[in-house]
Amino acid sequence: MIETNEVMKTYETLSGRITALDQANISIKDGEFVLIVGRSGSGKSTLLSILGGLTRPSSGKVMLNGKDLWAMNDEDLSEVRGSELGFVFQFPGLLPTLNTLENVMLPTMFCSKVEEDPSERATILLQTVGLGDKLDSFPNQLSGGELKRAAIARSLMNNPSIILADEPTGDLDVNTEKEIMDMFCRINKLGKTVVMVTHNQDLACFASRVLSMERGIVSEEEGQKCERI
Amino acid sequence: MGRMKANTVILRGAKRRRFRNLAVMLCFAFIAGSLLVTGMLMAGAQSAVRTGSERLGPDMIAVPMDPTATSNGVFLICQPSDLYLPSSTYDEVLGTPGVTQAAMQAYVGTDQAWPRPLIVIAYEPSQDFTIRSLLASYLGRSLLDNEVLLGDSVYGSIGDTVSIFGQAFTVAGRLDPTSASADGSAFITMDAAERLVNDGVAGLSMQPGQISAVLIKADRSVGTDTVLHYVSAQNPNVLVFPLNNQGQGISDQLSLASQGLYLTVTVVILVSLPLILLISAMSVNERRREIGLMRSMGASQKDMFKMFFAEGIYLAAAGALAGAAAATISLFLFQGTFSRLLQTELVSPSMLDMTMQFLFAVLVAMLLAGTAALWPALKASRMDPYDAIRSGQN
Numbered sequence A: 001m002i003e004t005n006e007v008m009k010t011y012e013t014l015s016g017r018i019t020a021l022d023q024a025n026i027s028i029k030d031g032e033f034v035l036i037v038g039r040s041g042s043g044k045s046t047l048l049s050i051l052g053g054l055t056r057p058s059s060g061k062v063m064l065n066g067k068d069l070w071a072m073n074d075e076d077l078s079e080v081r082g083s084e085l086g087f088v089f090q091f092p093g094l095l096p097t098l099n100t101l102e103n104v105m106l107p108t109m110f111c112s113k114v115e116e117d118p119s120e121r122a123t124i125l126l127q128t129v130g131l132g133d134k135l136d137s138f139p140n141q142l143s144g145g146e147l148k149r150a151a152i153a154r155s156l157m158n159n160p161s162i163i164l165a166d167e168p169t170g171d172l173d174v175n176t177e178k179e180i181m182d183m184f185c186r187i188n189k190l191g192k193t194v195v196m197v198t199h200n201q202d203l204a205c206f207a208s209r210v211l212s213m214e215r216g217i218v219s220e221e222e223g224q225k226c227e228r229i
Numbered sequence B: 001m002g003r004m005k006a007n008t009v010i011l012r013g014a015k016r017r018r019f020r021n022l023a024v025m026l027c028f029a030f031i032a033g034s035l036l037v038t039g040m041l042m043a044g045a046q047s048a049v050r051t052g053s054e055r056l057g058p059d060m061i062a063v064p065m066d067p068t069a070t071s072n073g074v075f076l077i078c079q080p081s082d083l084y085l086p087s088s089t090y091d092e093v094l095g096t097p098g099v100t101q102a103a104m105q106a107y108v109g110t111d112q113a114w115p116r117p118l119i120v121i122a123y124e125p126s127q128d129f130t131i132r133s134l135l136a137s138y139l140g141r142s143l144l145d146n147e148v149l150l151g152d153s154v155y156g157s158i159g160d161t162v163s164i165f166g167q168a169f170t171v172a173g174r175l176d177p178t179s180a181s182a183d184g185s186a187f188i189t190m191d192a193a194e195r196l197v198n199d200g201v202a203g204l205s206m207q208p209g210q211i212s213a214v215l216i217k218a219d220r221s222v223g224t225d226t227v228l229h230y231v232s233a234q235n236p237n238v239l240v241f242p243l244n245n246q247g248q249g250i251s252d253q254l255s256l257a258s259q260g261l262y263l264t265v266t267v268v269i270l271v272s273l274p275l276i277l278l279i280s281a282m283s284v285n286e287r288r289r290e291i292g293l294m295r296s297m298g299a300s301q302k303d304m305f306k307m308f309f310a311e312g313i314y315l316a317a318a319g320a321l322a323g324a325a326a327a328t329i330s331l332f333l334f335q336g337t338f339s340r341l342l343q344t345e346l347v348s349p350s351m352l353d354m355t356m357q358f359l360f361a362v363l364v365a366m367l368l369a370g371t372a373a374l375w376p377a378l379k380a381s382r383m384d385p386y387d388a389i390r391s392g393q394n
């Protein structure tokens, strides 16, 4: 459960104040698949990073599973990021010096609420995303789609309840994009909340709800029909 | 395999940024190496000078005023002279400002009963800093009143009983050759000499309460010349002669050389510190995205600080150890060259000395590393995760 209350984010720049997020009041229930769409610069990434505890809002409150995110100290907030949230960014962000398996295990370095053996769990996750034969490969030996799948496996490593994804299919071809979206659908079916930012309106069909953003203002979009599934 | 370890990530990362890390390591290698070389050379040279100047003995000598005396004629260490001073002169000299050590010596007489006439000199073992250092093998205790030390050319082995002015003395030690009159002399204690005098032994030139000379060591910081003037002024009944002592010259040279070496170390540090800071700032900047990613995976500010700090320390430790090891090896290989450069003999430092110097050099390098790593580590930890991710390129 994610709830925001009058969340604002402004940036002071040389050319004046930019309101990246304006009085956002949104509520995302457990198990939802929420898509955030909007033009470039409309504030989607800003919203997602505030929900994920990556950047502090200028004002307002973010409640995540009953906890006031921005009232916590750094240790506790980091703990929440590590154990309750999984992030997938547009860039895969695998460390080039670690192999795929080690990259997927990376989140256990900081916190782990998972009881299983990390390397076993990482292996299973990589098999699930179809990279069972690439455990020992290094990032420079993987394709764009494979990197993205490894990043998704990594986001699931600490078994978070919420997955936050910022344009995870941004630079992929149509087929790979579909593959990745299917993967998120499966994750959602497992009961995890998925919040995904995209500027591709066509993907709306995968989601249970679409939030649209325009110059920092969030609004609910109605009547999306899915033709793809 | 358990959870992912921070050290694994750090060490793997270090392999990737190989050249930059090598540069940082090289900086610390230079710092530790130059510190070690300086420390060892100084320690070696100083101990060489210390033993050398101890062997060279006194800086000046106070002898009885004698209008006919020439500098050569009264070059009196262990040399016979029929002129005497009251033994109270010793206390007056010792009480003079700038005098750090003083030792009395007395020419007892020449024993003609020996195949080659034996010059007998008395000294006070509790004051002595000259005879002791001439000993071929360390005595480890004061000379007793029935014992004698023999100069290099005097016949007699340790443990032998020899007759001096008809009295029995046990040979307790032999002196190294000095190419001076000490080679043909025997040394007994002041008390033994008094005993000979009181026993009315024939052929003695010394009278009770008399000494021939006071040997003086001057405070180096005051300066030999100044001390010489003090002693002359305070004791009008004595003549004071400086003794040709190379110790001062060597230590002047040495302090110049050490200033040069320490200057080099300072320059090395001053040049490498900004370089290290620059490199680590680059490193943090280039890894903004990596930092943002780790924060998104649950790394706290503290975790980030620790990672970057540890990385800095590891690099520095590897560099410093390598540098110190290289310095140690080259010291042994080029000892001769160094010694020629410093124009002084270098005494190989003891194992303990070497270990201490090694630890000191590495420790100083680590302290510098800790200071230098602080900044990038703070920078990495203070970054806003979202900003880091947005602005990073990876």
Ligand SMILES: Nc1ncnc2c1ncn2[C@@H]1O[C@H](COP(=O)(O)OP(=O)(O)OP(=O)(O)O)[C@@H](O)[C@H]1O
Binding pocket: A011, A012, A013, A018, A019, A020, A038, A039, A040, A041, A042, A043, A044, A045, A046, A047, A199, B387
């Ligand atoms: N650190 C910052 N400093 C100044 N302005 C910023 C900063 N971060 C974001 N902005 C501005 O805030 C607005 C929203 O940015 P944001 O990245 O959230 O947009 P977005 O919807 O994700 O765009 P895109 O689809 O291109 O990723 C933009 O106008 C951007 O220029």
Ligand SMILES: [Mg+2]
Binding pocket: A044, A045, A046, A166
């Ligand atoms: Mg964005």
